[in-house]
Amino acid sequence: MRLAQHMSVASDRVRSIAIEATEFPDLSRAYQVSAVPKIVINDRVQFEGALPEAQFLAAVLQAVEESA
Amino acid sequence: MAFLNASDEQEVRNQFERLQEPVKLVVFSQSLGGAADLCRENEQLVREVADLSDKLSVEILNLAIDRERAEAYGVDQVPAIVVEGARDYGLRFYGVPSGYEFGNLIDAIIVASTGEPDLSDDTKASLSALADDVDIKVFSTPG
Numbered sequence: 001m002r003l004a005q006h007m008s009v010a011s012d013r014v015r016s017i018a019i020e021a022t023e024f025p026d027l028s029r030a031y032q033v034s035a036v037p038k039i040v041i042n043d044r045v046q047f048e049g050a051l052p053e054a055q056f057l058a059a060v061l062q063a064v065e066e067s068a
Numbered sequence: 069m070a071f072l073n074a075s076d077e078q079e080v081r082n083q084f085e086r087l088q089e090p091v092k093l094v095v096f097s098q099s100l101g102g103a104a105d106l107c108r109e110n111e112q113l114v115r116e117v118a119d120l121s122d123k124l125s126v127e128i129l130n131l132a133i134d135r136e137r138a139e140a141y142g143v144d145q146v147p148a149i150v151v152e153g154a155r156d157y158g159l160r161f162y163g164v165p166s167g168y169e170f171g172n173l174i175d176a177i178i179v180a181s182t183g184e185p186d187l188s189d190d191t192k193a194s195l196s197a198l199a200d201d202v203d204i205k206v207f208s209t210p211g
Contacts, residue, residue: 001172004204006185008158011195014202015142018172020163021207023106024145027162028207038207057191064200 001037003056014060042067071113071166077120083174084121087181091124093117094150096131096143103146110147110164117173123181149173153180168208 004016021028021036031040039056040046041063051059072080093114097107111128118124131138131146141150143160151159151173157180165173179185185192 001169001206001208002175003187004206005159005172005176006179006187007191007195007202007204009153009179009183010185010187010192011198011202012158013198013200014195014204015158015160016204016206017160017162018165018169019205019207020165020169021209023103023147023163027145031205031207033207036208040205040207042201042203053188053191057194060202060204061194064198064202067200 003051003053004039007057007060070116071109072116077116080117080120080174083178084123086178087121087123089123089154089181089183091177091181092152093124093126093177094137094141094152095126095128096134096138096141096146096148096150097128098131098146106164107147109166110149113164113166114149117177124177151176151180154183157183 001018008014008016019027021033035048037050038046038048041060044066045059045063047059095111095114097111098104114126118126129137138144143150145162147164149161149165150156159176159180161169161173
């Protein structure tokens, strides 16, 4: 979550939402959350667990590319 | 019952020594429905945190009544918190950020206050060149 938050502050284009999975079962089902942390970027790119900064950034850029 | 004990408060106060610009915690709640109890817990937690620094303020809004504000913030769930620094950086929390998420709430407040993300120059350069919006959802569970 920390990386997502800092990316939000670094760019006006980026928004980060921390979601307590157990309090939002419908959202968790919709995004097929079975393990946490689960990260979903632009509803397209997703992964579980923490990633180093460079790989997290690569996932963000991939999501933008796929959304274009 | 308070969320934070004296030791938690002191730890957060120490971290808040890094605060620079004021930060507003905009809370969205609902007084009716299944989420009402969680919304009350969320409001209490946010107030306890805000009491630990005079740079922090709290605004409580109602998702059903303050619809225009919710829409402007892109908030469609409760309980929700928007962490707003010198401008709205896009920092959102859905659910009561107790347990594991509590540390992230404190981190979000600090980075919104300083406006200085702890990222490499390469990452910052890539992000500043983004031509499209990015929405990052991070699902976690209460610790």
